[in-house]
Amino acid sequence: MLDETLKSQLKAYLQKVTQPFEIVASLDDGDKSKELHGLLRDIVGLTDKITLKTDGDAPRKPSFAINRPGEQTGVVFAGIPMGHEFTSLVLALLQVGGHPPKTSDEVIEQIKGLEGELNFETYFSLSCQNCPDVVQALNLMAILNPNVHHVAIDGALFKDEVEAREVMSVPSIYLNGEPFDQGRMSLEQILAKVDTGAAKREAAKLNDKAPFDTLMIGGGPAGAAAAVYAARKGIRTGVAAERFGGQVLDTMGIENLISVPHTEGPKLAAALEEHVKEYEVDIMNLQRAVKLVPSPQPGGEHEVQFASGASLKAKTLVLATGARWREMGVPGEAEYRNKGVAYCPHCDGPLFKGKRVAVIGGGNSGVEAAIDLAGLVAEVTLIEFMDELRADDVLQKKLASLPNVEVIKGARTTEVNGDGKRVTGLTYEERASGELKTLDLEGIFVQIGLVPNTEWLQESPIELSERGEIIVDARGMTSIPGIFAAGDVTTVPYKQIVIALGEGSRAALGAFDYLIRS
Structure with missing residues (x-):
C-alpha cells in the first residue's frame, strides 16, 4: 500500500511514539477493506509500539479506531485516509502514542474542561485541502477529552450516508447526529462554538491589552509580512485576524510564488504563521473587525472594535483584511449554498x-x-x-x-x-x-473573482474606491495618517500572493517611518 519512500518517512515519525496502542479495524470482504488492511499492516510493520486487531464491529466498513490498551480514545477513520488526510492519520498515530501536540497549554486545558458527551462526525474528501484542519482538530479533542468522540468519514466511500444526509459540501460536521457546521474550521473556532463562554473570556483579555505600536488587522500574506517587518524593528506588534492565513487557506495549488515551485495554501499559511511566531508578535485569532474609530488628532491612538466585543488600540494600523469569493447575487444562490x-x-x-x-x-x-x-x-x-x-x-x-x-x-x-x-x-x-x-x-x-472585505469600513472616513477597495499611496498609507493598508483589500492591481507579501512589507515600513517621524 505504501511505497518505500513513504514507509521510510512514516517510520521516522513513529519513532516519536512513547506508549503502545492498538488499531482496531472493522472490515468486510470488499476491495476497499482489503486496501485498508494492507495500509494498516504496513503501519504496524514499522514499529513494535502498535498492534493490529481486525475483529472490530463498527457499523461502517472499512473503518478503524486508534485506541490505547483498555481505552477507547474516540478517534475513528471510516475509509482510507490517504491524500490530504494522510497527515491527519500520522498526527493521530503520534498523539495517541503519547507525542505532545503543538497546541498551547491554555487550549489543551480548555479542551479537557469540556463537559457533556460530544459525538462528532466529519465527512471529508481526499482531495479537500480544507478538511484536514477539521479532522485533526476534532481528533485532538477526542484524544484529550474522554467525553469527545470523532469519526472522520470519506464521503466518496460512504455514498449512501452522503445521499441520506444530503451532504453536498465538505468538510461537513455533525454533532450528536445534528448538523454542526460546514467548511474549514480551526481548533479555536470549534472550541469557541462548543464552549460558549470562550468568546467572552477572550474579549475580556483583549480589552485589557496595552496599545500596540503597530497592529495588523488580518492574518493573510499581507498581514503576516507586515507583522514580520514591524517586529524586526523592535516595536510592539500585534495581529488580529478572523482566521490566520486568510483566503490562502482556501487555495489549492500555488505554483507562482517565486523560489517555491509548488506548495498548497494550508502549507503556506502554516509557514507564514510559524515565521511570525519567531518574533514577539501577539497573535489574536477569531477576531472579526466591525468598526474603526480613528484617532481624533494626529499621533493619537486608533481603535478597532471586533464582533467578539473586544477592542484594541494602536498608534498605527495596517489593514489587511483581504478579499473573498464574489457571489453571483441571483435568486436561489444563498438558499442553495452548500446544497449544490x-x-x-x-x-x-x-x-x-x-x-x-x-x-x-x-x-x-x-x-x-x-x-x-x-x-x-x-x-x-x-x-x-x-x-x-x-x-x-x-x-x-x-x-x-x-x-x-x-x-x-x-x-x-x-x-x-x-x-x-x-x-x-x-x-x-x-x-x-x-x-x-x-x-x-x-x-x-x-x-x-473577488470582493474586498471592507464592509466594516463603510462608515469610517477612510477613502474607498468605487469597487470598495482601500485607496493607498506609495507608502501604503490610507487617507487617514497613521493608518496603512495592504494586500487584496487595496487598490493595488493584480491580486497575487507574492504582491500581497511585498505590499504588507511596504505598509509595515511605512508605519514604522510614520512612528519615528510623529
Whole structure:
C-alpha cells in the first residue's frame, strides 16, 4: 500500500511514539477493506509500539479506531485516509502514542474542561485541502477529552450516508447526529462554538491589552509580512485576524510564488504563521473587525472594535483584511449554498462524481475548475458573461480538448433553481438576444473573482474606491495618517500572493517611518 519512500518517512515519525496502542479495524470482504488492511499492516510493520486487531464491529466498513490498551480514545477513520488526510492519520498515530501536540497549554486545558458527551462526525474528501484542519482538530479533542468522540468519514466511500444526509459540501460536521457546521474550521473556532463562554473570556483579555505600536488587522500574506517587518524593528506588534492565513487557506495549488515551485495554501499559511511566531508578535485569532474609530488628532491612538466585543488600540494600523469569493447575487444562490452551490471545486468536486455541473466564470479560476471537474463529473458547462474567455491560452486549449465540457459565452446567470432541498439547475440569459434558457444540473461552482472585505469600513472616513477597495499611496498609507493598508483589500492591481507579501512589507515600513517621524 505504501511505497518505500513513504514507509521510510512514516517510520521516522513513529519513532516519536512513547506508549503502545492498538488499531482496531472493522472490515468486510470488499476491495476497499482489503486496501485498508494492507495500509494498516504496513503501519504496524514499522514499529513494535502498535498492534493490529481486525475483529472490530463498527457499523461502517472499512473503518478503524486508534485506541490505547483498555481505552477507547474516540478517534475513528471510516475509509482510507490517504491524500490530504494522510497527515491527519500520522498526527493521530503520534498523539495517541503519547507525542505532545503543538497546541498551547491554555487550549489543551480548555479542551479537557469540556463537559457533556460530544459525538462528532466529519465527512471529508481526499482531495479537500480544507478538511484536514477539521479532522485533526476534532481528533485532538477526542484524544484529550474522554467525553469527545470523532469519526472522520470519506464521503466518496460512504455514498449512501452522503445521499441520506444530503451532504453536498465538505468538510461537513455533525454533532450528536445534528448538523454542526460546514467548511474549514480551526481548533479555536470549534472550541469557541462548543464552549460558549470562550468568546467572552477572550474579549475580556483583549480589552485589557496595552496599545500596540503597530497592529495588523488580518492574518493573510499581507498581514503576516507586515507583522514580520514591524517586529524586526523592535516595536510592539500585534495581529488580529478572523482566521490566520486568510483566503490562502482556501487555495489549492500555488505554483507562482517565486523560489517555491509548488506548495498548497494550508502549507503556506502554516509557514507564514510559524515565521511570525519567531518574533514577539501577539497573535489574536477569531477576531472579526466591525468598526474603526480613528484617532481624533494626529499621533493619537486608533481603535478597532471586533464582533467578539473586544477592542484594541494602536498608534498605527495596517489593514489587511483581504478579499473573498464574489457571489453571483441571483435568486436561489444563498438558499442553495452548500446544497449544490459551491465555491471550492477541489473540496466539493468529489461529491458530484458522475453528475452534471456548471462553472460560472471564464477567467483562470473558472477554467481551471472546469478542467479539474471534468475528470470527476459526467458533464461540465462553463458559463462566461463576456463574449470571450479571459483565461490564459494554455488553459483554454486544455479545456477545449475535453470531450465532456461545453462552453457558453455571452451569458448571464439569472437564477439558481432547486426543489427546496438541493440544486436542480440554473437559468441564464443570452445577452445578445435576451432569451432565457434553463440547464438541468446537480451542482454549480461559482468562480467570478473577488470582493474586498471592507464592509466594516463603510462608515469610517477612510477613502474607498468605487469597487470598495482601500485607496493607498506609495507608502501604503490610507487617507487617514497613521493608518496603512495592504494586500487584496487595496487598490493595488493584480491580486497575487507574492504582491500581497511585498505590499504588507511596504505598509509595515511605512508605519514604522510614520512612528519615528510623529
